[in-house]
Amino acid sequence: MLWYVLQTRTGEEEKLAGLVHRMIPKELYGECFVIYQEQLWRRQQQNFVHMxxxxxxxVFITSREPKALFFCLKKVPVMAKMMADDECFFLSVEKEExxxxxxxxxxxxxxxxxYLLTDGKGKILQVSGPLEACVPQIVKCRYGKxxxxxxxxxLGKEKTVLLGIVLKEDLEQGVRDWKGERGKQGTG
Structure with missing residues (x-):
């Protein structure tokens, strides 16, 4: 399956994914989804995982039939308007990406x-979890945040994205999910 991006207004991603699920024949696509990430928030000396x-x-969508999918998307009124307003609505994601x-x-x-283990002076000693795949691409570490x-x-362009990390002291202190439930946080 090839990957594509449907561009929409920020905040409208889940709405668009829902429209695709309801209005586009399932045989034209494999998955339609929004990618989320976990971030660790520190509030009042407690750690919370936030999505x-x-x-x-x-909005990411996979398809073996991109032309048929594109023409079907054009028939959905909300999407037709987005396509008319923005010629970069339906973009191909490269295989490596x-x-x-x-x-x-x-x-x-x-x-x-x-999980990042540091020497206490900012040097990374060990990495586990999703960040393992992109250590060479780290531009800046913001341990406090x-x-x-x-x-x-x-989409063929360089982008920067913030990825969440957890440090040794966070695991020792404990991490709560966004609902406030205490638990051991998995790393990936």
Whole structure:
């Protein structure tokens, strides 16, 4: 299956994915999804896992029949308007880009937290989780904010994305999910 991106307004991604699921024949596509990522938030000396979109404005769709899919998308009124307003609505994802995204996300299309072990002075000693696949692309580490800035290629252009990290002290202190439930956080 080839990967494509449907571009939409930020905040409208799930709505567009829902429209595709309801209005486009299933035989024209494999999956239609939004990629999310986990971020660690620190509030009042506690750690919480928060989910946010990894690529705002992008809905990913896989298809073996992109031409038929494109023409079917054009028949959906909301999508026809988006296509008329923006010629870059339906974009092809290169094979290497799709493989990279598959490597860093799980089957639920979520990029989990990566565990980073540092020397205490900022040097990374060990990485596990999704970030393992892109250590050379790390542009900036923001340990206090619990994320790293990674440069990657998507739709033929270089983009930077923040990926969430968890440090040793976070695991020792414990991590809660966004519902406030205490638990051991998996890394990927």
């Amino acid at each position: 946010k979109q990894a690529f705002p404005g992008y 799709a493989e990279f995204l598959k490597k860093i996300m799980n089957q639920n299309h979520v990029i989990g937290l990566s 619990r994320n790293v800035l990674v440069r990657l290629k998507l």
